[in-house]
Amino acid sequence: MDWDKLRIFHAVADAGSLTHAGDTLHLSQSAVSRQIRALEESLNTTLFHRHARGLILTEQGELLFDATSAMSRRVDTAAARIRDSEEEVFGELRVTTTIGFGSLWLAPRLMQLYSKYPDLKIDLNLEERVLDLPMREADVAIRMKEPSQADLIRKRLMSVRMRLYATPTYLDRVGRPERLSDLSKHRLISQNPATPQVGAGVALIQMLLTQDVPMHLTVNNYFGVLQSVIHDIGIGVLPDYVVEDFPQLERVLPDVESNEVPVYLAYPEELRHSKRIHAFRDFVQDEIITYRKSAREKGLA
Missing domain, CATH: 3.40.190.10 (Periplasmic binding protein-like II)
Known part of the structure; x- marks a missing residue:
């Protein structure tokens, strides 16, 4: 199956519009439309319902979109690992944690990370929902309980009350x-x-x-x-x-x-060698050591 057509299909399904997908891919609407028609013909099926408000995936389209989404995540993971050089830390790192911990503890300390790695881009996602790390909804998580997935590397950071x-x-x-x-x-x-x-x-x-x-x-x-x-x-x-x-x-x-509430840092096994993950993990651990020492000195621990 032609990967280029699948790439265009994925962009259209994600955007819900031929025009928006074309803008993302730097292709004309007619070129995108031709590729989608060719893909539908090769599969002998209809992938989209077309109506005035945009495009909606058919049942067959949903199946293909699930497959292209998984392929896209794998490609992103591979690209991230390739970009991680032996000595430099750069690129995007998607971090997720709770609203409270992220806004009150983590975000105020990020300047320490940026001062050491100015080319690192943090995408901080704060919400109570537990994102699926193996499915690459995020690269690394700080959670208020031990992660349940078996294919995650996890480290207990501290506990709170x-x-x-x-x-x-x-x-x-x-x-x-x-x-x-x-x-x-x-x-x-x-x-x-x-x-x-x-x-x-x-x-x-x-x-x-x-x-x-x-x-x-x-x-x-x-x-x-x-x-x-x-x-x-x-x-x-x-x-x-x-x-x-x-x-x-x-x-x-x-x-x-x-x-006591345990606090864990977790990331997918496939990112074990990521320099960005290592940099973030070490930063969090160093900040926790500093936090604990200060709390003890002030009698707050």
Whole structure:
């Protein structure tokens, strides 16, 4: 089967338009259309339903698109490995992690990575959904649990716990809780227990809500919880790593915390020799060592 025709088919299926695919491929719409017709004739099938709003894959088209998507990912992997030289680190690295960890811990530290590897391009994808690394939805992930796939290289980086924090301004105004029952006088800020998050965080929130908390602000990620806390709105349930970069926060009820949450770095076996992966892994490990040392010196660990 002609790979050039498959490449054009993949671009059309991905764009849903002959014109947009042509722009991407630097081909005219008529040239793209001819290639698609030739491919359909060679396969003796129809690959697209055509209508005024664009193109929709037929069932046969979906099957072929799945195949070309897998081929494209393999080619991307091979190209990435070829681009990784023996001594230089450059090119794109797609990193995925949670919104909270990515925005509050990882992103503020990336300058350390760029200062060492200025030609490295990071594509940072922050979401709670676990992306499929073997299918190359991302190159490397930092996850709040051990990855389940067997074909991943994984390394435990550290562990975190969810704790209660507030600003001194808020606590001076409303009072400092001395026991759990005192939370009935405060506004609790947390992620909604129904939103995707680690089980330890959900368990802590549910336990706190048994204290007849009259005011409860929920946000769908820890960045929003932090913003609410630092603006003196209430007491927030936050991961302990935030206090290193926000020393103005005061821990509330020091004996109250979640179970331990492991943090793992993972990447596909096929990227074992990637210089970009190695550079990112070493950067994260060095930053964690620095973070732990600083936390111990400040009595925050």
